Amino acid sequence: MDINHIVRKQKEFFKTGRTKDVDFRIDALGKLEQAIRKYESKIEEALKKDLNKSEFESYMAEVGLTLSDLTFIKKRVKRWSKDERVLTPLSQFHAKSFITKEPYGVTLIISPWNYPFLLCIEPLIGAIAAGNCAILKVSRDSKYTSEVICEMISETFPEEYITVVNGNREVVNQLLEEKLDYIFFTGGAAVGKIVMEKAAKNLIPVTLELGGKSPCIVEKSADLKIAAKRVVFGKYLNSGQTCVAPDYLLLQNDVKDEFIKYLKEAIALFYTNEPLQNDSYTNIINEKHFNRLVNLMKGEKIVHGGDIDRENLKIEPTILDKITLDSPIMKEEIFGPVFPIITFDNIEEAENIILQGEKPLALYLFTKNKRIEDRILKNISFGGGCINDTIIQLATSRLPFGGVGNSGMGSYHGKQSFDTFTHKRSIVKKYNWIDLPIRYLPYDDFKMKLLKLFLK
Incomplete structure (x- = not known):
């Protein structure tokens, strides 16, 4: 060629x-x-x-x-x-x-x-x-x-x-x-x-x-059942192979058990109890990426999913618990159906976790608290995102889409x-019927006064 x-x-x-x-x-x-x-x-x-x-x-x-x-x-x-x-x-x-x-x-x-x-x-x-x-x-x-x-x-x-x-x-x-x-x-x-x-x-x-590691924050005031459905939709669409998918979940300790229960229910609702047999469930693009994702799950606490189908390059929608910033899965963009959970006690703690990493492509916040919403939008830089939903910010022609x-x-x-x-291209078309002399030499005090008047 x-x-x-x-x-x-x-x-x-x-x-x-x-x-x-x-x-x-x-x-x-x-x-x-x-x-x-x-x-x-x-x-x-x-x-x-x-x-x-x-x-x-x-x-x-x-x-x-x-x-x-x-x-x-x-x-x-x-x-x-x-x-x-x-x-x-x-x-x-x-x-x-x-x-x-x-x-x-x-x-x-x-x-x-x-x-x-x-x-x-x-x-x-x-x-x-x-x-x-x-x-x-x-x-x-x-x-x-x-x-x-x-x-x-x-x-x-x-x-x-x-x-x-x-x-x-x-x-x-x-x-x-x-x-x-x-x-x-x-x-x-x-x-x-x-x-x-x-x-x-x-x-x-x-x-x-x-891309990058896009956080999804679920705060205790959120509508947890709706939030779980919207998080599961955004995370596991295309088997997580979406640049704006929630990469990891920041979940407030107060609602941890309840929200994980709703996540499991939403996964079963969308993908059935046997997602590897679901013909509508996307596979991983190739063996290289499949093996990378399998290795990221090794040694971690799996609270849902984890099964694989190597022949068809499928990995169940998976949730990992007890993850820290030092865990291997937090060192790279996941780009797959594996969802690590990091817990926090207050919003300041969640904010500090995000700020330790690079500026993400997307950020998702589930809350009914306007003060928390305003704080996150003010303090954290990211490409774009949603309040109380995931990934739909890219599905409109009226909003620009890009990273930072x-x-x-x-x-x-x-x-x-x-x-x-x-x-x-910037153009100035000047007319010839008048030609103000102020810009031309010689310069004097009068021209200086006029210049300051024009340019103040």
């Missing part, structure tokens, strides 16, 4: 200016929407093969979310693309100030395996809406979904506009050596650092959508997707 040839072809196509035409972009978004609807059954079949996702979960968490964001953006892209007038300071009289929106050029979107359709196509929607060309680097681990994406995109768009690249780490390295105009990466922090380091050599701007610090930089969804792939 000649990566340099692909990049050169896209740069040449971008120079024609066709992608800058707003009608061209809207037409491209329409073609993408038609393609997704045409390939919907193939996408769902591929997700079943890769991750054993049910038809319902595939539509809810991948295809449906993608179409929702696409529809939202397509309706608004013409308005977002217009020049934006801003006030001009008196010191620049007489002039007009405005912001124009221009695409970056050739963009690279590197997508992961856990939501292989959603996290590939949703950034692409933003790139198209903003007027860019795009190279999609799909994941080898989600083999079947990557093949469908490749077929769908190649049938819908010419490769000089949008193309899909599959391959190993060497292909990624080749892509990162090219002088691209923007890189959008979704994945782990370790690889994210490599992407950023490579991009820095060519001063390429990046968006990094990473070690959990990422930049954001997308809805208008933020358009903004992420757009350079905002």
